[in-house]
Amino acid sequence: MQHARSLAPARQREGSPWTGLWAVVAKEMADYLTSARMMILEALILLTAFGTVYAASQNLRAGAGTSDDFLFLRLFTTAREPLPAFVGFLGLLVPLLAIALAFDSINGEFNQRTLSKVLAQPIYRDALLLGKFLAGLGTLALALTAIWLLIIGMGLLQLGVPPSGEETVRMLWFLLITIFYGGIWLALAMLFSIIFRQPATAALAAIAVWLFFTVFWGIIASLLARTLQPAPPGDTQALINQIQLELLLTRLSPNTLFSEVALAMLNPAVRALGIVLPIQLHNAIPGTPLPAGQSILLTWPHATGLIAATIVLFAIGYILFQRQEVRA
Amino acid sequence: MTDVVIECRDLTKQYGAFTAVDHLNLTVRKGEIFGLLGPNGAGKTTTILMLLGLTEPTSGSVKVLGLDPARQPLSVKARVGYLPDQVGFYDHLTARENLHYIAKLNGIREPELSKRINEALDQVGLSNVADRRVKTFSRGMRQRLGVAEILIKQPQLIIMDEPTLALDPEAVREFLDLIRQLKASGITILLSSHLLQQVQAVCDRVGLFHQGRMVLEGTVGELAQRVLGGAYRIHVEAEGGDAVAAALRALPDVVQVSANGSRYNVEARADLRAEIARKVIEAGGKLLGLSVDTPSLDEVYARYFQKGAAYAARA
Numbered sequence: 001m002q003h004a005r006s007l008a009p010a011r012q013r014e015g016s017p018w019t020g021l022w023a024v025v026a027k028e029m030a031d032y033l034t035s036a037r038m039m040i041l042e043a044l045i046l047l048t049a050f051g052t053v054y055a056a057s058q059n060l061r062a063g064a065g066t067s068d069d070f071l072f073l074r075l076f077t078t079a080r081e082p083l084p085a086f087v088g089f090l091g092l093l094v095p096l097l098a099i100a101l102a103f104d105s106i107n108g109e110f111n112q113r114t115l116s117k118v119l120a121q122p123i124y125r126d127a128l129l130l131g132k133f134l135a136g137l138g139t140l141a142l143a144l145t146a147i148w149l150l151i152i153g154m155g156l157l158q159l160g161v162p163p164s165g166e167e168t169v170r171m172l173w174f175l176l177i178t179i180f181y182g183g184i185w186l187a188l189a190m191l192f193s194i195i196f197r198q199p200a201t202a203a204l205a206a207i208a209v210w211l212f213f214t215v216f217w218g219i220i221a222s223l224l225a226r227t228l229q230p231a232p233p234g235d236t237q238a239l240i241n242q243i244q245l246e247l248l249l250t251r252l253s254p255n256t257l258f259s260e261v262a263l264a265m266l267n268p269a270v271r272a273l274g275i276v277l278p279i280q281l282h283n284a285i286p287g288t289p290l291p292a293g294q295s296i297l298l299t300w301p302h303a304t305g306l307i308a309a310t311i312v313l314f315a316i317g318y319i320l321f322q323r324q325e326v327r328a
Numbered sequence: 329m330t331d332v333v334i335e336c337r338d339l340t341k342q343y344g345a346f347t348a349v350d351h352l353n354l355t356v357r358k359g360e361i362f363g364l365l366g367p368n369g370a371g372k373t374t375t376i377l378m379l380l381g382l383t384e385p386t387s388g389s390v391k392v393l394g395l396d397p398a399r400q401p402l403s404v405k406a407r408v409g410y411l412p413d414q415v416g417f418y419d420h421l422t423a424r425e426n427l428h429y430i431a432k433l434n435g436i437r438e439p440e441l442s443k444r445i446n447e448a449l450d451q452v453g454l455s456n457v458a459d460r461r462v463k464t465f466s467r468g469m470r471q472r473l474g475v476a477e478i479l480i481k482q483p484q485l486i487i488m489d490e491p492t493l494a495l496d497p498e499a500v501r502e503f504l505d506l507i508r509q510l511k512a513s514g515i516t517i518l519l520s521s522h523l524l525q526q527v528q529a530v531c532d533r534v535g536l537f538h539q540g541r542m543v544l545e546g547t548v549g550e551l552a553q554r555v556l557g558g559a560y561r562i563h564v565e566a567e568g569g570d571a572v573a574a575a576l577r578a579l580p581d582v583v584q585v586s587a588n589g590s591r592y593n594v595e596a597r598a599d600l601r602a603e604i605a606r607k608v609i610e611a612g613g614k615l616l617g618l619s620v621d622t623p624s625l626d627e628v629y630a631r632y633f634q635k636g637a638a639y640a641a642r643a
Contacts, residue, residue: 015402023432031420113416117477120380120410121433122402326382 020123024131025138032101032139041097042143046150048089053151055080057158069289072163073170073266075155087262091255092214094178097143098185099206101136104199105190106321111199116326129321133190133314140182148175169292174265177299180306181258185210187313194321213253221249243275254309257302264299273298331358333485333516334379339388341374348374350540351388356518361511363527364520365629366537372520376487380410393484406434409478413490415470419463423454423473426462427480434481448476452506468499475506486510487518492526504530524625534625536632544632552623555632559583561621562594564604568613575611579603590616
């Protein structure tokens with residue numbers, strides 16, 4: 001089919017590529033929401049949400065009286081030893097959840113011998129792949145939104161104050177970014193499920209990429225920056241260049257993008273996500289919060305990057321899937 | 329459009345240097361059961377995938393129900409039911425849920441949807457297990473569920489790839505009955521198999537595949553005529569000694585007679601049963617039994633591949 005399209009407009013394919021899309025989405029989402037692995041992961045996330053948010057609210061209550069305009073945001077970011085804050089956990093758990101949803105989406109159908117049967121129905125491959133992706137994203141969105149609401153509910157009970165409009169906007173934007181952060185890993189796991197015939201291989205490959213970005217990329221980026229952009233002692237400009245290169249490299253990792261968004265959205269006092277020179281802080285009042293709109297602007301490039309990466313990964317998977325032979 | 333359901337002209341498919349299907353010409357008419365025969369790897373499945381538009385031909389043309397599967401895949405797939413070899417199901421779903429998904433993909437809506445699901449389940453005899461998970465189904469039941477998934481879209485043509493493979497004899501018998509029922513309701517069926525007796529039992533015409541080419545095509549009788557050279561094997565049981573044997577040998581059209589006590593095997597170019605009976609009596613023998621082997625596809629197949637090289641050269 002891809003061949004036919006590239007030849008001439010006269011050989012356009014018949015009908016819409018989205019025929020049957022919603023049938024696929026409905027079926028896949030029902031599968032996801034009832035699958036055992038989804039329940040395990042949801043339980044895990046719920047548990048961390050309860051643990052960390054409870055710990056945070058205890059801390060916040062202890063420190064009540066210190067005037068803080070953003071109590072609700074602190075629920076996400078306050079850590080109490082030995083637990084890290086909830087956002088820290090999210091950075092780890094969301095990729096796992098996404099990978100668990102998608103690592104066997106295509107090769108699973110193949111091994112179950114349902115792929116040729118489904119493709120023999122009057123739908124295009126586009127509908128199958130996009131349907132599976134949308135169902136995964138929808139499942140992620142549903143699970144994360146439920147957890148968000150739970151946290152806000154707990155906050156209301158524990159803190160006894162409602163979130164302000166400002167806080168609500170920040171939390172919503174952060175929720176949206178979190179969903180797309182999951183989208184990247186969903187698209188990656190789906191890509192691997194197209195490339196590898198064994199679901200276990202696909203899962204391992206996706207987890208390897210995740211580990212690489214979580215554990216090693218920071219070290220590698222700093223090493224690379226130091227080699228490519230050496231800064232002799234005393235040369236401030238070279239040092240700035242080096243730091244900026246390192247920042248650029250680390251931002252290739254979705255994990256970095258996500259944690260920077262979390263930092264900027266949940267800490268209104270954060271005014272910039274790069275290096276800030278003292279001269280740039282001239283006339284600024286340290287510690288004053290930014291309006292939510294400004295924080296969104298600050299993280300706009302991150303959001304664009306996360307969404308773009310999701311689309312690129314999905315597109316690569318799409319091309320590979322279109323060219324794949326269906327015969328067993 | 330006439331009553332031609334499948335028409336292939338010089339259909340060729342190459343995977344790199346390997347030619348899976350080589351200039352295939354095939355015509356299947358409405359209401360026929362056509363059998364694609366051939367050893368594994370002969371190009372049967374590739375041909376089927378091209379008929380469905382799931383693989384693009386390298387060259388040549390295909391028309392299915394007057395449509396081009398590469399350019400109008402949705403129309404073709406809406407009208408053609410495909411049962412892959414060892415069809416798979418979503419094991420964690422029930423039979424009804426599996427059917428529901430397929431019906432949805434075909435754009436069938438309620439209330440038509442429930443009606444068709446129930447009809448299909450009835451027709452394949454799975455109504456009583458409709459709400460059981462497919463995980464618990466036997467192979468025969470899975471195969472019948474596969475047929476139900478096809479029936480749900482009310483197809484004009486059904487393509488089955490090795491449908492009876494790995495079924496037990498009872499399940500095979502039931503399955504062949506089901507195929508005959510489908511034919512009776514006017515559906516054209518294309519069947520690929522290497523299990524010859526079964527193909528012979530249901531097919532009107534067969535095509536023999538070998539290394540991507542269709543080397544023989546016709547009814548089982550025609551093939552036998554061509555490959556076996558019209559040989560009839562007649563079994564005679566008669567008492568009367570050498571006189572009977574001599575009388576048999578004297579008949580025209582008899583190629584060979586081998587004796588084993590009172591039993592004789594006669595190889596002849598025609599069905600000589602009547603003449604043999606008369607000769608035995610005339611020679612003073614007692615005729616105890618007389619039968620002829622109908623030419624079987626097994627024999628055609630075996631014989632063809634025995635002298636396959638010679639035939640390939642002639643074809």
